[in-house]
Structures are given as C-alpha cells and as structure tokens.
Amino acid sequence: MGRALAVIIWILTLLSVVLFVSKKWWFPPSISAHGPALDRQFMITIVVVGIAFAAAQVGLGWMVWKYRDASNRPAATYTHGSSRLEVLWTVITAIIFIGLAVMGQSVWASLRFNAAPAGSYQIEVVAQQFEWNFHYPGKDKIFGRTDPGNIDESVQNIIGLDNTDPNAVDDQVGKLLAVPVGRPVELILRSKDVIHSFWVPPLRFKQDLVPGMAIRVHFTANKVGKYELACAELCGQSHYNMKSVMLVLPEDEFRALTELPPGKAFIDRMTELRDKYKLPEEQ
C-alpha cells in the first residue's frame, strides 16, 4: 500500500509538472511594454513554486515508501522534533517567500505608483451591463463633459455627453477600443451600473471598473494587431458575452482615426479596421 501510494503521488506530480513545463497551454505572447518583466517574474515564481511542489511531493512519497509498516522494520523513531530544524526551515521559507513578494512589486510599482507619463493618449472607458463603450476626446484632445442624466439611448447618447459643451463636439464614442502602438495610453475607467473588469490577456492587464469611481490606469501596447477584450468581474446574466476588441494601430492610422468627425464616419472606419486586422488565433 505504501509503495502504491508513493508511486501514485509521484506520477501525479510528474504529470502536473509536465503539464506546466510543456507549455502546450500557456500565456498568449505579450503585447505590452510591461509584459516581459511580468512574464519574467511569473517564470521565477513558477519555477520556485514548481521546485517546492515537486520536492514536497517527492519527499512525501519517499516517506510513505520508506517508512511503510513492514515486519522487518524497526520500531518508529521516538522524537518530538528539533528546534534547530524548525528555525532553519522557518528562516529559509521566510526569505524565499518574502523575497518573492518584494520582487513582485517592481512591475506593480511601474504600472500603479506613478501617474501616466506625459504625452499619454487618454481614452475613457464606460462599461455597462454586457457592453463596452469607449470615449475618445477627438481632435481637441479634451473630453467633453458627461453626465449620467444626459444618457439617452434613443439618440445614441450612450455615455451621457453634454452636447452644449464645446469640447464635446468632436468627441467620438464607439464600441471598439483603438490604441496607438508604442505610446503610453491612459484609460479612465468608469461604469454605468455594476462592477466590470477590463481584461485583455496578451496585455497582461486587468482592472476593475467601479461605478462611482473614475480609475486611471496606464500601459503601453507595443504590437500592432487585434486582441480580444473580455469582462473579468461577474456583472450579471450575460457576463460571459461582454466582449469587444482592442485594436493596436500604427501611429498614423491611429491619428487619422481619432481626427475623424464623430458619428458614422468614425464608426465605419472602426469597423473597417476591425475587419482589416486578424486575431492572433485566426492567423
């Protein structure tokens, strides 16, 4: 019985490790400036985790194999432990674990401790149940005033733009997210109803959109293409279907897009661009 258990533990450990090491299923390639550093931190952590996991399981299997009850074995060792060992493994694990925690802060700090760098392109994201809306400031690069009281879906005023505000005249609103490649982007995240979460897997980036708050986050996407955007916080019935795409566009294409007049011209161009690019999975 002891040997069988040891072998099962080892096989399960081996299969688990193989599943990770083979990388048959893994992160999509990173498309963000912070992605490589984050991936490196993930690899360091997962290697530490993997070694600790395998060592503990192999050790457990070995104990079970070696110390199974057999007639030719001597009586069990009578010991209440060893203070020296306790101190040793407490200190070692504390150094490793807390070291990992401290290392993990650098990517976090670069993304969250600082405001967006100067010259970031700003886009307002307004989520609502099962739809994403993106508010671009337009030619003047200034957002027009919005107020939830102005929201009127019958006239397509989805985010409540105040049409009396001169800054609002050129503001574009669409269902797709377009960002320039290689240039920092600042998102201002809002929600009209419940909590949603902005999640683009290759961007290695996620942030909740909380009603009543305007959360500012920034990132730089550095690979042109089309990527799926999903909601990662349970927001109701069609949570699974609250999707959009993020287009990472070459600078000139992006500038041309953002200088279009709002309305049909802008929406049509967005649709064209959406069809022009392919998802990584479709290539």
Next chain:
Amino acid sequence: MSDGTHDAVHRHEPPKGFIRKYIFSLDHKVIGIQYITLALVAVLIGMIMSVLMRLKLSWPGTHWPILASLFPAGAPGGVMNPEFYLSLLTMHGTIMVFFVLTTAPQGGFGNYFLPIQIGADDMAFPVLNMMSFWVTGVGFVVLLAAIFFSGSASTVGPIGGWTGYAPLSALGERAGPGQGMGMNLWIISIAIFCVGSLLGALNFITTLLNMRTRGMSLMRMPLTCWAWFTTAVLALLSFPVLLGGGILLLLDRLAGTSFFIPGGLVLTGVLSGSTKAFPLHTGGSPILWQHLFWFFGHPEVYIAILPGMGATSHILATFARKPVFGYRAMVFAIFAIGLLGFFVWGHHMFISGMSPYSAMAFSILTLSIGVPSAVKTFNWLGTLWGGRIRFTTPMLFAIGFVSLFVAGGITGLVLGQTSLDLPMHDTYFVLAHFHLVMGVASIFGMFAATYFWFPKMFGRMMSERWGKIHFWITFVGVYSIFVPMHVMGIVGMPRRYSEFTQYRFLDSLHPLVVFVSIAAIVTVIAQVIFYSNLIWSLFKGKKASDNPWEATSLEWTTATPPPHDNFAGHAPTVYRGPYEYSVPGAAKDFLMQTDPEGAGAPAAH
C-alpha cells in the same frame, strides 16, 4: 441531584424522549452528528450543482432531455441558459463554503470531539450549542428556499457568486435575473448563518478555556483542539463583520439606503432617481462591501482548513506511530496562520481600485502567511519520517491532505503577488488554487476524520476496502480536475463564464475543459461509494473496540460509543502529552494520555 460533595459516581441518564434525544438535543455528540448530517446533505446538493455546471461548460450546445423536464425555464429544450448557470454557481459556492466547509469540520467533528478530547462532559453552554445548530439549520432552509423562490423562473437562486459583490447584489431586479427575492433570501440566510456560527464559537472558546480536565494543560491538548480553538476565535471575530455587511446590503436593497450604491447609476437606460421604480441613490461605496466581505472572507478560508490541519496532524501521528514532529511549532504555526489571516484580506482586491500602496503591504503580508503553512508541511513530513506507517483509510486521506495542501497552497505564492495578480485575477488559476486548498484539502481532512472517528461515534468500523477504493479514485480525480484548471487560468480563462464559445483565445482549451468535466463527473460518482460505505457500516460494519486504532487521546479511553456524559461520571486525569507513540521502554507502542506515570515511561512534557 447533588453537587458532588460525596464520593458516589454520578452517571447521568440521557433524556428519554425521541425529540429531546435526537432533535432538540443538548448533547454535544448528537449536535455534532446533526452538523455532519447537515454537511452531508449540503455537499450532495453542491456536488450535483457542480456537475450541472460542468455539463454546460464542456458541452454548451448539447440538449439534455432530463434538464428540459426538470428545469423547463432554466434549461429550455435541455440547454442551460446563462442565468441558470450563474445561479447554480452562486448556490454551489454558498452551500459549499458556508454549509459544508464551515459546518462539518468545526460544528461537526469539533462539537463531537473537542469536549471529549479535553476530558469534559459537554460544552460549556449546551443550550447555546443546540441553538447554534438549529439557527444554522434555519439558515440552510432559507438558502434552499432561494432555489424555489428566486424571483425569476429561469434561475435556481440568486446571481452574485458566493462573494455577492455590490452593487450588482444591491440593486434588485432591475440589475437582471437572479437579483430579486433570491438575493434577499441569500443575504438573510448568510446573516442567520453568522449568528449560528457565533453561538458555536462562543461555546468552543469558553469550553476549551474553562473545562479542561485535571492535568490537561494547554500544551497537552491534541492539535485538533488547538485547531478548533483557533478556528472558533477566527469565526468569533470575522462573522460579525460579515453580519454587519449583510445588514447594510439588505438595507440598500429593501430600505433604499446607499451604503454600497453610488450615485448616477444607469440601468437598462433608466437613471437612478428618475423614476419611482429606481429610487435615488447617492454616494455609496462598492469597494466598502468588498472590504467588509473579505475581512470575513479571508479568515473564512482558514476556518475551513484549520480543523483539517488539526485532524491530519492527529491522524498522521497515530498511524505513523510517532509523536507529532515539532508539536510546539505546530501550535505556533496555527496561531500565526490565524493571526496573519486577519491582515491579508486586501489580496482579494488588488485590482478593485484600492490604493496600490496598500496592495503592496497586503501582498507582502500574504506571502508571509506561507511561512507558517510551510512549517506545518515540514512538520508533517517530519512526523512521517522514521515512522512505521499503517496505511489505514484515514491515514491515506491524511497523507492525501498533505499532498493537496501543498499542491493548492503553493500557488498562493503566485496569486499573492500584486503584479502577477494582473493576469491571474478572476481566472481559473484562482479557481484551481482555492478549490484545491480550501475545498478539496479541507474535505480530505474531513474524510480522514470520518474514517478515523466513525468507529468511536457509531461503534462500528467503516469498510476499509471500500474506503481505500474511495480514496484512490478521489485522490486521482481531484488532481485531474484541478491541476489542468491552473493552465486554463494561465491562458486567461475567466471565472464565472457560463460558456467559452465567444472567445477565440479560449478555443484551444476545449479538450482540457472536456477532460476536467469527465474527471469531475467520475469523481462525483465515486462519492456514492463513500455514502454507501457510511450507511452500510452504520448497520453492518464490524463491531469496533474502544480503541481500534491504538491511539492515545482521551476519546479512546472511554466506551464506544461514548456514554451520555462522555466518561461515565468521572473526569479523566491526564498525565502526558497526546502523541506518546513508540516510547522506548514502554510495554506497548503507545501510552494513553491517562496512563499514570510508571506505566513504562516517564510522563513526557
């Protein structure tokens, strides 16, 4: 009734009537069995719900005729609709976390064995103990009522996950199906559950502090008692916070207050305050709910697993025939886990909009909680080292607990890091992590406890052969279910999706999803073996002796099953620590805690 001034042995007769004996019983043993029965019923419902969810995830378009007839509105034509799935998900989580993982380990085994292991004849406040169970039972009935009165024909309960994040949970029916009456019942059920758990915790703490028998010093208590005690302290301090949050949430829903609901919300095109149906809300904070919830929710994780840790330590020592390695370190580790558990709740909220600086502090505290967890693992390995292991069914499950605790706990090193939480938050990686460590490992601890203590509780052994078959299938099964989920999370699969067909980046995972579903179905079916073994052994099992495992703690010194007042009128006297196995020079390979000095070895500790 005298007050003990003379020397006669006072054996007390149990109450006679059926109702006083089995229903409204004041006997901690009966109450313990009641809690375990509640958990056995609840876990069955929770498991069936998880199988239904797996059917939807892996075969999203398939028509299941049986579902069409059972749930004509929730699964029209036999295909589950999204809201039906999400209500299953919410009920599964709530039932499992509250009515299984909190009831069986603490209310069940803790209630039964804590008084016996410290040599008391009952809990300190038997009436409170009875109330604690029945209040919990009422909470369960209210939760089940949400299945039938969810306020929407197509759901079987509210939609909100077990975390019930506001404002989705606060806005009522206008936020969609599953936000009506079912959500009210869900909140009320949890509030009732909080009260029941508080009564239980109050009792555990008082009993342990006040009713230890002669010689039972704190450092002579079995580790199970330390675990139950710490769990009770966690419950005592964390459930009131959830209760407070629940009251605020209910007021937001029913009384029109704005604790969690901010201003300017627009739902289905209607602005808050613009019509009578959607009253004005201003200024509430959705993040406040998350703080209150997770201040409870994180200690809750330890409430679920600490008793399993205690049972595992206890059982490993018994069947390795060795004292627990590093008893003192184990006690400190339990305490450290309990204490740190109150300062890490923010790691559930890294991307919630909370200050990034507090996120960093929470992250470092979170990873430091891994240290006492690792210390426990090392000590379990140390307990096995040099032992003479007897592979009984409880021992297999205890070893399985160690394996699963490592497998599930260690990925906390990934999730606890702020930056790595960016890709991992709310994906299947999280799901895999907490199911393994909080769910499955805890359940393995309870399986071990069931096989271990069943003979004492019912006077009959459970079938070893079927127990072992149950172990092998379940052990391989849970690894097959939850390890692949980590990889799904790495690819980016989000939690709480009723199907994945909408996203191309998830397409490649389909074979893995199907594999997990098959593994889950097989594992759930294998639990029939457990239930059958339980029922069969109750009536037909081999008669158990008073101490079938040759164990040392007080529950094995009394009759099987124990008499009404546990020790037939007189309190035992304790001379040594709880794990004196293989003491050199002793006549047998174990010394009971009650064996007087001179029974072959000096009194240890």
Next chain:
Amino acid sequence: MVTSTRVEPKKGIGLGGGSRSPGPNGNSSRKRNGRGEPLFEQRSSAARYRIGAWVLIASIVMLFTALSSAYIVRAASAQDWRPLAMPRILWLSTALILFSSVTLENARRNLKKSFDSGYVRWLAITAILGIGFLASQLFAWRELARQGVYLASNPHSSFFYLLTAAHGLHLLGGLLAVVYLLFRTRRPRADEAAEGRRIARADAVAIYWHFMDGLWIYLFLLLFVWRSQ
C-alpha cells in the same frame, strides 16, 4: 441530560456570571470520587459565565467595528452627507443608561452582602432605567421622523437609525438578562456552589450591561461629535 452538579435546568443566554480566572486545568480544590478521580466539577464552574460574557463582547465589538469603519469610510467619501440635528432627548438617554450602570453595581453589592431585598430593588430599578433608555431612543426616532428624516434620507440618518437600532437590540438582550436575574431571585438560596453561580451570573450580566453603556457613549460621540459639522 445533565451531570450531577447541574442544578439549574437552563442556563443563561451566553451572559451568565463569572469568576476571576479561566480555571486552569488540574484545579486541586476539585472534589474526587472514590477512585481518586475528580468528578465533573467543571459543570458548576462559575468562571464560564464570565468568560462567555467577555467572548460575547469580543464579537459585538467586531460587529460595531465593522459598522463604524463603514461609517467612517462612507462619511469620508460622500458629498451627500447632511449632519443631523441631534435630537435633544438623546441627552436623557445617555443620563439614563449611565445611571443604570450605577444602579446595577448597587444591586451587585447587595447580592454579595446577601442582602436580597436590596438586590431585587436595585435590579428592578436597573430594568426600569433600561426600559426608559429604550423608550427615550424611540422618542428620538420619532422626533427625527417628525422632521422628515428617515432611514434612507441621507447617509448620516441611515447610520443613526442603524447604529441606534443595533445597540438597542443588544441592550434589549441585556434587559432580558436583568429580568432573568430578577426571576431567579425567587429561588431559595442553596449551597455555596449554587451561590457562587448566582453571583457569577450577575457578574456576567453586569459586564455586558456596562459594555452596552460604554458602547452607547462611543456611538454617541461617533455620531454627533466626530465630524459632526
């Protein structure tokens, strides 16, 4: 259903009485049976009432900590905070509950001196003061309602109704415990152990009652002094 030493069929509602310390194991004063084993004296150990009272208080502290932190967060984040005009009658409430702590102490002093009629009298006065406090709180609610300030009117009023209701319910529990003590005074005095429990139970009720008193003062300051403008 009970052991030898259990005299009374039903015990307190978690607020019994208590002695000084959580009786350590191996209490040498414990009685033994013929075989030299101790009997289940623990059942009569009065300490558990006192421990129970403190443990109960710990959980109530956590409840009000949660509600107060919600109050502080909500007050800090809101532009919709309109401070209430404090109902004057709350001064009366405060005076009543402060005085009730004094009368309960008087009752305990009488109990310890085995002066039964004094005990009963002061307990009854405490209960009346407690009822007076609750009535005064209800008047405060009515006063606010007359001004058109209801539960959902604004966050300050929401918290005012919520916190006073939560405190009032807990105090009502304490009131029931005082009434329970009053009923028990009708029992004849028994032996020393039973007498110890009687005192212990009164101790526990007193601990709880004083805590409720302190809690009210805290809530009063939180609601009307801290950031009242």
